[in-house]
Amino acid sequence: MPAPYSLVHGRGARWALRALFLVLFLPLFALPLLVIAAASFATGWSGALPNGATTAHYADLARGDSADALLVSLLTAAAASGLALLTGTWAALAAQALPRRVRRAVNALFVLPVAVPSVVVGLAFLVAFSEPPLLLNGTREIVVIAHTVLVTAFAHQSVTAALARLDPAYEQSAASLGASPARVLWQVKLPLLLPSLTAAAGLCFALSMGELSATMMLYPPDWLPLPVRIHAATDRGALFTGAALAVVLMATTLAVLLAVSRIRSKASYRQPS
Amino acid sequence: MNVRAANVRAMNGGIRNGGIRFDGVTVAYDATVVLDDFDLTVEPGEVMALLGPSGSGKTTALRAVAGFVRPRTGRVLIGGQDVTALPPHRRGIGMVVQQYALFPHMRVEANVAFGLKARKVPRGEIAGRVAEALEMTGMDGFAERYPRELSGGQQQRVAIARALAVRPGVLLLDEPLSALDARLRAGMLTELARLHRELPGLSMLYVTHDQSEALTLADRIAVMDRARLRDCGTPQSLYRAPGSAFTASFVGSANLLAARWCGEDAVELDGGVRIRVRGSGGGEGEATLCIRPHLIGLGEPPGPSGPPSPDVPDMNVLHGAVTGLQWRGASHRVTVSLPPSGAELTAEVRELSSPPALGEKVSVHFAAADAVVLPPGGTP
Ligand SMILES: Nc1ncnc2c1ncn2[C@@H]1O[C@H](COP(=O)(O)OP(=O)(O)O)[C@@H](O)[C@H]1O
Numbered sequence: 001m002p003a004p005y006s007l008v009h010g011r012g013a014r015w016a017l018r019a020l021f022l023v024l025f026l027p028l029f030a031l032p033l034l035v036i037a038a039a040s041f042a043t044g045w046s047g048a049l050p051n052g053a054t055t056a057h058y059a060d061l062a063r064g065d066s067a068d069a070l071l072v073s074l075l076t077a078a079a080a081s082g083l084a085l086l087t088g089t090w091a092a093l094a095a096q097a098l099p100r101r102v103r104r105a106v107n108a109l110f111v112l113p114v115a116v117p118s119v120v121v122g123l124a125f126l127v128a129f130s131e132p133p134l135l136l137n138g139t140r141e142i143v144v145i146a147h148t149v150l151v152t153a154f155a156h157q158s159v160t161a162a163l164a165r166l167d168p169a170y171e172q173s174a175a176s177l178g179a180s181p182a183r184v185l186w187q188v189k190l191p192l193l194l195p196s197l198t199a200a201a202g203l204c205f206a207l208s209m210g211e212l213s214a215t216m217m218l219y220p221p222d223w224l225p226l227p228v229r230i231h232a233a234t235d236r237g238a239l240f241t242g243a244a245l246a247v248v249l250m251a252t253t254l255a256v257l258l259a260v261s262r263i264r265s266k267a268s269y270r271q272p273s
Numbered sequence: 274m275n276v277r278a279a280n281v282r283a284m285n286g287g288i289r290n291g292g293i294r295f296d297g298v299t300v301a302y303d304a305t306v307v308l309d310d311f312d313l314t315v316e317p318g319e320v321m322a323l324l325g326p327s328g329s330g331k332t333t334a335l336r337a338v339a340g341f342v343r344p345r346t347g348r349v350l351i352g353g354q355d356v357t358a359l360p361p362h363r364r365g366i367g368m369v370v371q372q373y374a375l376f377p378h379m380r381v382e383a384n385v386a387f388g389l390k391a392r393k394v395p396r397g398e399i400a401g402r403v404a405e406a407l408e409m410t411g412m413d414g415f416a417e418r419y420p421r422e423l424s425g426g427q428q429q430r431v432a433i434a435r436a437l438a439v440r441p442g443v444l445l446l447d448e449p450l451s452a453l454d455a456r457l458r459a460g461m462l463t464e465l466a467r468l469h470r471e472l473p474g475l476s477m478l479y480v481t482h483d484q485s486e487a488l489t490l491a492d493r494i495a496v497m498d499r500a501r502l503r504d505c506g507t508p509q510s511l512y513r514a515p516g517s518a519f520t521a522s523f524v525g526s527a528n529l530l531a532a533r534w535c536g537e538d539a540v541e542l543d544g545g546v547r548i549r550v551r552g553s554g555g556g557e558g559e560a561t562l563c564i565r566p567h568l569i570g571l572g573e574p575p576g577p578s579g580p581p582s583p584d585v586p587d588m589n590v591l592h593g594a595v596t597g598l599q600w601r602g603a604s605h606r607v608t609v610s611l612p613p614s615g616a617e618l619t620a621e622v623r624e625l626s627s628p629p630a631l632g633e634k635v636s637v638h639f640a641a642a643d644a645v646v647l648p649p650g651g652t653p
């Protein structure tokens with residue numbers, strides 16, 4: 001099939017592809033983020049470009065309780081992604097021994113909160129846990145639990161896929177050498193899954209850091225994650241303060257993802273094919 | 274060399290409980306029976322090759338010993354002890370698989386130490402045992418490497434060292450050399466044979482589809498075909514007197530011709546060619562005639578005093594036309610079509626200075642003692 005071949009490999013075609021990328025994707029993906037970054041330093045914005053540069057918005061943040069909000073977001077995301085990873089990994093490992101039909105049901109259960117709009121999930125939590133004995137309304141825990149429920153599907157699916165790819169010869173060799181199932185899990189399976197586990201953790205963390213719609217329904221007054229603050233700031237018209245907060249959120253999330261991916265590259269082994 | 278001798282002695286001292294027995298083992302996945310009423314005994318210290326085509330159930334048999342499949346019926350014994358209900362990690366075996374399965378996140382040293390730690394060998398002993406196993410497989414000096422930093426052949430040596438370090442009574446090998454190229458394979462075969470000599474207490478069950486590996490290494494060969502044990506015996510006995518056409522074609526190469534009994538020690542090919550065969554008391558009806566290519570000579574047979582003569586007793590002489598000629602360095606393979614049926618016989622003879630042309634009329638001869646009659650079936 002010469003036509004598709006030359007489309008990708010011809011020199012002219014390659015440049016055309018690059019140009020297409022620059023024209024279509026860069027503006028869509030990168031430009032809005034650049035605009036936010038520019039806005040966070042703007043004194044005002046009435047024309048095509050910001051009117052002047054200032055670090056006043058950041059100075060405001062430093063004086064206010066934004067640091068608290070960042071901490072709340074970090075703690076929530078760490079707790080939620082940790083719990084999601086634990087639950088998702090455990091479910092994926094346990095499901096291996098189960099019949100296929102049960103496995104599919106478990107998977108569907110985890111995916112349900114993703115398929116349903118997260119506003120609905122928030123509302124559902126609000127209603128479900130508003131009465132004793134399960135009275136969680138107005139607690140910090142309900143935010144963490146809601147985030148966990150929203151992101152566990154990603155952890156579960158990523159670990160399930162990694163387990164399916166794992167050559168059973170590793171665990172069987174380990175077992176034949178006399179290793180108990182627990183030793184096989186801790187010393188062979190989990191280390192081999194580590195790259196997938198950290199990838200899943202990073203994804204869950206990023207999703208939780210940015211979660212707004214369910215959080216809006218649930219957050220107590222003493223537990224305001226950063227996205228809620230951004231929403232509040234822009235809602236009252238403080239666009240540039242909101243932009244500065246957004247930059248902080250973005251930078252923190254990226255920094256954490258970068259740190260996680262460093263663990264991952266250290267943990268990735270070339271497996272014999 | 275002293276170190277080596279001491280290591281060998283130490284390892285021999287640790288090996289106990291060799292021997293494997295399959296006792297009517299049947300394994301099935303859902304409705305498909307992949308191992309059918311399998312009976313086989315591997316003696317302590319014996320190398321048994323499980324030889325058969327792909328899909329014949331060899332790996333399944335090995336997995337039944339290792340404990341990764343549960344027999345539907347029957348028992349598996351290791352060292353005389355019934356292990357059918359034991360989980361894999363309690364069976365005290367060593368296992369080496371085709372894809373090595375070294376743990377990629379551990380150095381060679383940790384890979385070899387893994388089984389020792391799992392079996393709670395005293396901490397102080399581990400380093401010595403690791404060194405001993407690596408030395409035996411020629412991998413000392415690679416202890417600090419990661420598996421990805423080794424070649425395929427080196428990885429397979431480490432896999433063998435890892436399995437031997439725990440001093441198992443039985444070593445299970447599943448096509449251990451098939452991921453290696455031909456030259457490495459020959460070298461590893463020699464090494465495995467040496468390990469077998471050095472560790473006379475160790476039983477090995479060696480799964481392969483490659484007859485040359487089985488012939489080189491095995492004390493006995495068990496030939497498998499479609500979930501069943503076809504034949505079992507020493508390489509020599511299977512070669513000289515295969516029990517079936519299937520075994521004949523799988524152990525060494527063979528000319529297999531459809532025939533029919535006609536008397537005590539003679540069979541008749543299609544079209545009436547009569548052939549004297551190895552005396553076996555005779556039989557009735559359909560049969561398969563088996564003649565090894567290297568036992569067939571080209572031309573008239575030499576007479577008792579030298580010159581060719583068709584009258585040598587118990588010598589078969591057939592006439593046909595050459596339909597194929599292959600030069601193989603030290604030998605020629607000449608294929609001759611026999612009238613009137615057109616059945617083909619291939620002779621493997623010392624390299625000919627003036628090989629016959631295609632279509633040329635030639636004679637071939639073979640002794641009656643080299644013509645073995647097998648049960649019918651298996652002919653092209
Ligand atoms: N887990 C399994 N589920 C279903 N069928 C299997 C499974 N493992 C092996 N088989 C079947 O069992 C038969 C024997 O397989 P195997 O023992 O691996 O053969 P060999 O090692 O001789 O090539 C094959 O037909 C294979 O398809």
Ligand SMILES: [Mg+2]
Binds near residue numbers: 331332333
């Ligand atoms: Mg196999």
